[in-house]
Structure formats: structure tokens, C-alpha cells
Amino acid sequence: MSAPVPLYQAKAEFFRVLGHPVRIRVLELLQDGPRPVRELLADIAIEPSALSQQLAVLRRYGIVVSRREGPSVVYELAGGDIAELLRTARRILTELITGQNELLAELRGAEAAAQ
Amino acid sequence: MSAPVPLYQAKAEFFRVLGHPVRIRVLELLQDGPRPVRELLADIAIEPSALSQQLAVLRRYGIVVSRREGPSVVYELAGGDIAELLRTARRILTELITGQNELLAELRGAEAAAQ
DNA sequence: TAGCGAATTGAAGAATGTTGCAAGTCGTGA
DNA sequence: TCACGACTTGCAACATTCTTCAATTCGCTA
Structure with missing residues (x-):
């Protein structure tokens, strides 16, 4: 090659x-x-x-x-597996976004407490 | 949000x-x-x-x-699923590359025949 | 607390990627 | 065979992303 x-x-x-x-x-x-x-x-x-x-x-x-x-x-x-890849990506993304939202909530809480 | x-x-x-x-x-x-x-x-x-x-x-x-x-x-x-995503990607990539090599081989054959 | 190793940050220029428009190809039906 | 709809291609302007290098931060220890 x-x-x-x-x-x-x-x-x-x-x-x-x-x-x-x-x-x-x-x-x-x-x-x-x-x-x-x-x-x-x-x-x-x-x-x-x-x-x-x-x-x-x-x-x-x-x-x-x-x-x-x-x-x-x-x-x-x-290929047949592209669909699976997209599904896996969606799952990860859901996790990540959920995690970020939790983090965001924490930060908001901390911010409010600091005021 | x-x-x-x-x-x-x-x-x-x-x-x-x-x-x-x-x-x-x-x-x-x-x-x-x-x-x-x-x-x-x-x-x-x-x-x-x-x-x-x-x-x-x-x-x-x-x-x-x-x-x-x-x-x-x-x-x-x-996250725990990143590893899985990478594995899936590797599998797809293997497929794609294999497919491309086959195609390449065909093209080469055709080329040789055309000479 | 001065100094050193480990890692990060900031910023500018270079490299890549994307968009939008005009022009071109390929079928198909008049 | 002309014309039209369905796509694709070429190309220049524009935007984003990468690389590089200097400056900075943070622990640790002499």
C-alpha cells in the first residue's frame, strides 16, 4: 500500500x-x-x-x-455497524450531558450559597 | 438551560x-x-x-x-462507555479499510486487464 | 523562601474546513 | 434533440482549528 x-x-x-x-x-x-x-x-x-x-x-x-x-x-x-456507533454515541452523550447538568446544578447551588 | x-x-x-x-x-x-x-x-x-x-x-x-x-x-x-465507543469505531474502521482494500484490488485488476 | 520540575495558559500565524454561487452532468419526457 | 428537474463540481471568501513559543501557575524541597 x-x-x-x-x-x-x-x-x-x-x-x-x-x-x-x-x-x-x-x-x-x-x-x-x-x-x-x-x-x-x-x-x-x-x-x-x-x-x-x-x-x-x-x-x-x-x-x-x-x-x-x-x-x-x-x-x-x-456498513452495518454505523448505526450501532451512533447508538453508542447517543448513550455516551446522554451520560455526559446529564453529568454536566448535575455539575451545573452544584455550581449554581454553591454560587447561591456564596452570595 | x-x-x-x-x-x-x-x-x-x-x-x-x-x-x-x-x-x-x-x-x-x-x-x-x-x-x-x-x-x-x-x-x-x-x-x-x-x-x-x-x-x-x-x-x-x-x-x-x-x-x-x-x-x-x-x-x-x-465515562465508562468511551472505551466501548472506541471499540465499535475500531470494528467499523476495520470493515471500511477491508472494503477499501478489496475495491483497490479490483481496480488494480481492472487496470492491469486494460493495459 | 528561592528555585526547580511539571503542567497549563495566552496569543499569533499557519493550515484546514465550510459555505455559497455559478457552471456543468445526467436522465427523461415533450 | 431541446429543455427541465435532480444533483454534483469548482472555486473563492470566510471561519475554525492547530501549532508554536513565551509567560505563568502550582507543588515540593533545599
Whole structure:
């Protein structure tokens, strides 16, 4: 192979690709099955070209695949485990946010006490 | 709460935070348990200040926590599920890379046939 | 309490990523 | 084969993120 990319770098790159609001929304929509661009566009209110750019990123990394169906283009998740990753992420996020809220509550309490 | 951040945006932000080579390496090292900065520094060959910057990012998002132990500062993973997320990511990545290699092999074959 | 090692912070410039618009491709039906 | 809808691509302006280096903080001990 040409470039022996270290694994940790590939991993970082992978997460970075997931780290964009539009791309995440696309992946979440695709969890329920294949969808034409037209529908994605209806759910995510952005310019067609902006969506296309982000779809191109997901495609370039092999996270989604696309095929033409007559006049429209249909996208779907490439691997079966992406959905699981998103679920795990959601769980962690819930934990983190809960933790932050507790912390926030504590801080508020301390603040009030200090007044 | 002050800002009603949409969930998909929080999720994207979370992935983006994971999407950095140094941060990923730190998280992988911390999977085996708490470690002082000094040790992280020994494993990841970068300047102390650069590591500190990235640790600060992880801390800011509540992904790791730090505490001072005498002369050194010890870091550890904040939530229990981060390790699982990393494992899932590794599995997906393995799939993706395998898929890409197969594709590459096909392309090479086709190329050779076309010559 | 002066000094040293360990780690963090601040700030500026460099590098990357994102957005928006204009132009281009590809099917399909008139 | 012209025209139109559905997408994609190229590119320049703009925004964010990273790196680097100097300055600073915090414990500890001589």
C-alpha cells in the first residue's frame, strides 16, 4: 500500500468525518433505510449544493454509498455497524450531558450559597 | 438551560472532539487506566504544551477528568462507555479499510486487464 | 523562601474546513 | 434533440482549528 497511515490517525479522521451537523443528520436519516437526495433535502433544510458537498465527504470515506435510480440518486449506509456507533454515541452523550447538568446544578447551588 | 442546542449538533461536536490524532491516542492510553501527563508525554512524542492543549479540549467536553497528585497531574476517562465507543469505531474502521482494500484490488485488476 | 520540575495558559500565524454561487452532468419526457 | 428537474463540481471568501513559543501557575524541597 502507498501510505502506511497509523491506525490512530485513521480513527481520528473517521471521527472527524462524523463530526459535522449535516453529516450526522444524514447518517441518522439513513439509519431507517436508503433515501433519495430529494428526501434528505426536504428533512435537512439547506442548499442542494451544500448537502451534496457533505454527501461527497461521506462517500469519499466509504461511509455511505450512492446509486442512481432513474432521475434521482439514492444514498444508503455502507456498513452495518454505523448505526450501532451512533447508538453508542447517543448513550455516551446522554451520560455526559446529564453529568454536566448535575455539575451545573452544584455550581449554581454553591454560587447561591456564596452570595 | 441557556442554549437549547439541537441533539444532532451536540453529537457532531462530540465526534469532532474525538477527531484528532493526539486526542485519540490519549483516549486509547487512558483505556488501560489513569495516567499522569508525564507518561502520556512519554508515549506520544509531542511538546508538553501541545499535549496540554488537547487535554484541555477533552476536559472541556467532560470526556476526561484530571486531578493533581503531588507534583504530577493524573488523567482518566470520565465515562465508562468511551472505551466501548472506541471499540465499535475500531470494528467499523476495520470493515471500511477491508472494503477499501478489496475495491483497490479490483481496480488494480481492472487496470492491469486494460493495459 | 528561592528555585526547580511539571503542567497549563495566552496569543499569533499557519493550515484546514465550510459555505455559497455559478457552471456543468445526467436522465427523461415533450 | 431541446429543455427541465435532480444533483454534483469548482472555486473563492470566510471561519475554525492547530501549532508554536513565551509567560505563568502550582507543588515540593533545599
